[in-house]
Amino acid sequence: MGQDGNELRLRKPHGATTETPNMPSEEGRKSDQRLDKHESYEFGGPWGVTAMMIGFPILMYYLWICLWFYDGQLTHPKSVDDITPFLERMWMHVKTDASPNLYAWKVYSGFFFFQLAIALVIPGYQQEGLPVPSLNYKTLMYNCNALSCLYVTMITAAALHLTHTFRLTEIIDNYGHLMTVANIYGFAWSFGMYFYAVARGQQIRMSGSFIYDVFMGAILNPRIGSVDLKMWAEVRIPWNITFFLAVSGACKQYENYGYVTPNMAFMCLATWLYVNACGKGEECIPQTWDMFHEKWGFMVIFWNFAGVPFTYVYSVVYMASHDPSKYKFSTPTYVALYATLLTAYYIFDTSMSQKSRFKMQTQGTFKFRKTFPQLPWGTIENPTYIQTAHGNRLLTSGWWAYARKPNYAADWVQSLTWGLCIGAASPIPYFYSVFFITVLVHRCGRDFERCAIKYGKDWERYCSIVKYKFIPGVY
Numbered sequence: 001m002g003q004d005g006n007e008l009r010l011r012k013p014h015g016a017t018t019e020t021p022n023m024p025s026e027e028g029r030k031s032d033q034r035l036d037k038h039e040s041y042e043f044g045g046p047w048g049v050t051a052m053m054i055g056f057p058i059l060m061y062y063l064w065i066c067l068w069f070y071d072g073q074l075t076h077p078k079s080v081d082d083i084t085p086f087l088e089r090m091w092m093h094v095k096t097d098a099s100p101n102l103y104a105w106k107v108y109s110g111f112f113f114f115q116l117a118i119a120l121v122i123p124g125y126q127q128e129g130l131p132v133p134s135l136n137y138k139t140l141m142y143n144c145n146a147l148s149c150l151y152v153t154m155i156t157a158a159a160l161h162l163t164h165t166f167r168l169t170e171i172i173d174n175y176g177h178l179m180t181v182a183n184i185y186g187f188a189w190s191f192g193m194y195f196y197a198v199a200r201g202q203q204i205r206m207s208g209s210f211i212y213d214v215f216m217g218a219i220l221n222p223r224i225g226s227v228d229l230k231m232w233a234e235v236r237i238p239w240n241i242t243f244f245l246a247v248s249g250a251c252k253q254y255e256n257y258g259y260v261t262p263n264m265a266f267m268c269l270a271t272w273l274y275v276n277a278c279g280k281g282e283e284c285i286p287q288t289w290d291m292f293h294e295k296w297g298f299m300v301i302f303w304n305f306a307g308v309p310f311t312y313v314y315s316v317v318y319m320a321s322h323d324p325s326k327y328k329f330s331t332p333t334y335v336a337l338y339a340t341l342l343t344a345y346y347i348f349d350t351s352m353s354q355k356s357r358f359k360m361q362t363q364g365t366f367k368f369r370k371t372f373p374q375l376p377w378g379t380i381e382n383p384t385y386i387q388t389a390h391g392n393r394l395l396t397s398g399w400w401a402y403a404r405k406p407n408y409a410a411d412w413v414q415s416l417t418w419g420l421c422i423g424a425a426s427p428i429p430y431f432y433s434v435f436f437i438t439v440l441v442h443r444c445g446r447d448f449e450r451c452a453i454k455y456g457k458d459w460e461r462y463c464s465i466v467k468y469k470f471i472p473g474v475y
C-alpha cells in the first residue's frame with residue numbers, strides 16, 4: 001500500500017495515553033457517544049433473543065444425543081404419531097445422562113473457581129486497554145496471566161490424572177452432566193450480572209427491554225480485583241475446556257485401544273494451538289471489539305461457559321465413542337489436514353497480532369512480549385494506514401491490505417478442520433463451522449455498521465482501498 005493523501009507511515013510510538021493520536025477528536029467523541037446509546041435492536045429484538053436463549057440449549061442437547069446415542073446421525077420422528085414417543089426418548093436421555101448431578105457440579109465448579117483463583121493470584125504481563133468512551137476515555141489495565149495459568153492448569157491436570165485423583169477420561173465420560181451444569185452457569189451468570197449491573201448503576205446502552213438487555217448485557221467492564229471477568233471468561237473457560245476435552249478423548253482412546261489416532265492427536269494440537277494463542281497473545285485481546293464495545297451478557301457469557309466448550313469439539317466426542325476404522329484416512333489426507341490447520345493458524349495468529357500491535361504502537365503501549373510461538377510477520381515494520389477524522393487509524397498493510405477481516409477467514413478455516421478430521425463419519429462435528437460462518441458474517445455486518453457510524457467518509461475510503469471482506473477476489 002503506497003502513501004497517498006491522508007495515508008501515512010506510522011511515526012514513533014507515543015508515550016502518554018492521554019495525548020496519543022487515537023484519542024478522538026470532537027467529531028470522534030460525538031460518534032462515540034452515539035455508539036454508547038441504544039439506537040436499534042439487533043438479533044431480531046426481544047423475540048429473536050428469546051428464541052435464541054431457548055433454542056440454543058435445546059439444539060445442544062439434541063446434537064449431543066445424536067452423537068452419543070444415534071451413531072452420530074441426525075435422528076428424528078419417523079411419523080407424526082412418533083413425535084410424542086420421540087420427545088419422550090429425548091427427554092429420557094437428558095434425564096438419565098445429562099442430569100446436573102453432584103459429581104458434575106464438583107468438577108465444573110472446581111475447574112471454574114480454580115481458574116478464577118489462579119487468575120487472581122498469578123502475576124501477569126500488564127497491558128493498558130484502549131481509552132473507554134463511557135469512562136471519559138480512561139484506560140483500564142489488564143493483568144495478562146492466561147498463559148501462566150494454562151501451564152499451571154496443564155501441570156495440575158497431569159498430576160491429578162497420574163495420581164488417579166481425577167482421571168482425565170472422566171471429562172468425556174460425564175459430558176452430558178457437565179454440559180447441563182455449564183448451561184446452568186451460563187443462565188445464572190447472565191441474569192446475575194444483569195441485576196448486579198443495574199443495582200450498582202453500571203449499566204450502559206440499555207434498550208429498556210428486560211430480556212434483550214439480559215441477552216446483550218448491561219455492564220461493559222465487569223471486574224473482580226485485577227481480573228477483568230469478560231476477558232477471563234472469554235479465554236479461560238471455553239478454550240481450556242475444549243483443549244481438556246480433546247486430551248480426555250485421547251486418554252480414552254489410549255485406554256480402549258492402546259494408541260491415539262492421528263485424528264484425535266489433530267484435535268489435541270488444534271485446541272492447544274487455540275488456547276495457547278489466546279494466552280500468548282492475551283495482551284492483544286483488549287484491542288478487540290469484544291472488550292472495548294460488547295457488554296457482558298447472555299450472548300457472550302452463555303457462549304463462553306457452555307456453548308463453545310460443549311459444541312465446538314463434537315469430533316472428539318464422536319471419536320471417543322466410535323471405532324477408529326470409521327474415520328481412518330490415507331497418509332496424504334492426514335498431511336493435507338495438518339497443513340491446512342497450520343496455514344490457517346498462521347494467518348489467524350499473525351493477522352490478529354498485526355492489527356493489535358499496530359493499535360498498541362499507535363497508543364504508545366506496545367512492548368514485545370516473549371511467548372511461544374512468535375511467528376514471522378506478527379508485527380509490521382512501517383505500516384501504512386488511513387488517518388481518520390475520528391482520531392483512530394485504520395491499518396492497510398500486512399494481511400490487512402488484502403481483506404478487512406483476514407482473521408475471520410483464517411479462524412473459520414480452522415473451525416472447518418475441526419469437523420474435517422473425522423471426514424464423512426458424522427455431519428454433527430461440522431456444526432461448529434456452519435454456526436461459526438453465520439456468526440462471523442453477522443458479526444462482520446454489525447462491526448462494519450458500527451465502524452461506518454464511527455468513521456463516516458473515512459470508512460468508505462478504507463473500504464474502497466481494501467475492497468474485500470474475507471478473501472481477496474472472492475468475498
Ligand code: NDP
Pocket residue numbers: 287288289290308352355392393394395396400404405407408411412443447451454
Ligand atoms: P477484529 O479483530 O476484526 O476487530 C474489529 C475492530 O477492529 C473494529 O471494530 C475496529 O475497531 C477495528 N478495526 C477494524 N479494521 C481495522 C483496521 N484495518 N485497522 C485498525 N483497526 C481496525 O474482530 P473481533 O474483535 O470481532 O474478533 C477477534 C477474533 O476473535 C477474530 O479472529 C474472530 O474470529 C475471533 N472470534 C472467535 C469466536 C469463536 O467462537 N471462535 C467468536 C468471536 C470472535 P475500532 O476502529 O473501533 O478500534
